[in-house]
Amino acid sequence: MSVEAAKMIGAGLACIALVGAGAGIGNVFGSYLSGALRNPGAAASQTTNLLLGFALCEATGLFGLVIALLILFAF
Amino acid sequence: MQINPMEQFRVEPIIPLHIAGYDVSFTNQALVMCVVVAAISIFMFIATSSRKLVPSRTQSLAEISYEFVGDMIHSAAGEEGFKFFPFVFTIFFFVLFCNFFGLIPGVFTVTSQIAVTFALASLVILAVIVTGFMRHGIGFLKLFVPKAPLALLFLLVPIELISFLTRPISLSVRLFANMLAGHTMLKVFAGFVIALGGAGGILTALSIAPMLLIIAITLLELLVAFLQAYVFAILTCIYLSEALHLHDHH
Numbered sequence: 001m002s003v004e005a006a007k008m009i010g011a012g013l014a015c016i017a018l019v020g021a022g023a024g025i026g027n028v029f030g031s032y033l034s035g036a037l038r039n040p041g042a043a044a045s046q047t048t049n050l051l052l053g054f055a056l057c058e059a060t061g062l063f064g065l066v067i068a069l070l071i072l073f074a075f
Numbered sequence: 076m077q078i079n080p081m082e083q084f085r086v087e088p089i090i091p092l093h094i095a096g097y098d099v100s101f102t103n104q105a106l107v108m109c110v111v112v113a114a115i116s117i118f119m120f121i122a123t124s125s126r127k128l129v130p131s132r133t134q135s136l137a138e139i140s141y142e143f144v145g146d147m148i149h150s151a152a153g154e155e156g157f158k159f160f161p162f163v164f165t166i167f168f169f170v171l172f173c174n175f176f177g178l179i180p181g182v183f184t185v186t187s188q189i190a191v192t193f194a195l196a197s198l199v200i201l202a203v204i205v206t207g208f209m210r211h212g213i214g215f216l217k218l219f220v221p222k223a224p225l226a227l228l229f230l231l232v233p234i235e236l237i238s239f240l241t242r243p244i245s246l247s248v249r250l251f252a253n254m255l256a257g258h259t260m261l262k263v264f265a266g267f268v269i270a271l272g273g274a275g276g277i278l279t280a281l282s283i284a285p286m287l288l289i290i291a292i293t294l295l296e297l298l299v300a301f302l303q304a305y306v307f308a309i310l311t312c313i314y315l316s317e318a319l320h321l322h323d324h325h
Contacts, residue, residue: 062252063255
């Protein structure tokens with residue numbers, strides 16, 4: 001297998017990180033919604049934590065993207 | 076027609092300049108940063124030049140942004156955090172305007188460069204370390220020693236240390252990767268429009284579909300641009316709060 005082909009496969013594999021990010025973001029919003037529907041009064045006060053959780057979660061998926069870019073362009 | 080979606084991130088010198096073997100050219104990136112700083116300054120200057128009890132529209136925009144950042148600091152770092160208001164306000168607005176300016180077609184996205192975001196993130200961590208040592212002296216190192224049984228500390232102290240040391244990396248990569256991914260996606264879909272538009276016949280008519288998708292993604296990117304600036308600023312507040320209060324405040 002040529003190095004070029006291995007790079008492509010590696011970059012593709014790095015995108016598996018998105019599985020975790022997707023599950024995580026779904027969990028963040030799902031939990032927020034179920035909590036907010038039980039206690040709508042407290043929902044507004046938790047938007048900061050919601051967005052923070054979303055951003056922290058999303059970042060893990062993007063680290064995978066960075067690895068993919070590093071494999072493709074940096075080596 | 077082949078389109079490289081990474082083309083947009085190329086830093087090009089506008090005024091080439093070399094000092095002592097270092098390339099310090101004035102680049103398109105520096106230009107956009109200057110424009111951003113000028114835009115924020117002019118906006119704030121106009122908004123606060125004629126202060127009235129009943130604010131005009133521009134003045135109330137400035138007031139809303141002041142209160143927004145103020146609330147953010149208050150919720151994350153408490154009353155003491157207000158010492159850092161100018162710092163957090165500057166960082167929030169710089170990142171926000173860089174993100175928004177980057178969404179204008181053809182304008183270089185400053186925050187899609189790891190060099191810029193890492194410089195910002197290291198500035199934040201430097202501020203945290205300096206604040207911590209100024210306030211607690213050597214006691215700032217207690218930040219790395221949580222309340223736990225001694226046997227667990229051998230495990231927890233290295234973990235705390237690593238989590239502290241990776242903060243500048245995660246802070247900068249989060250912003251950079253979000254901007255990079257968003258703008259690459261926009262350009263990839265723009266490539267679809269051009270490829271379909273040039274294909275002729277029924278395919279040309281179909282090129283409206285990716286075009287509509289670009290509009291939707293641009294809206295999403297507007298949200299992301301704001302969200303990332305917000306997250307960057309609120310994490311700054313949280314880190315500063317830890318330096319101010321160590322572990323006894325949450």
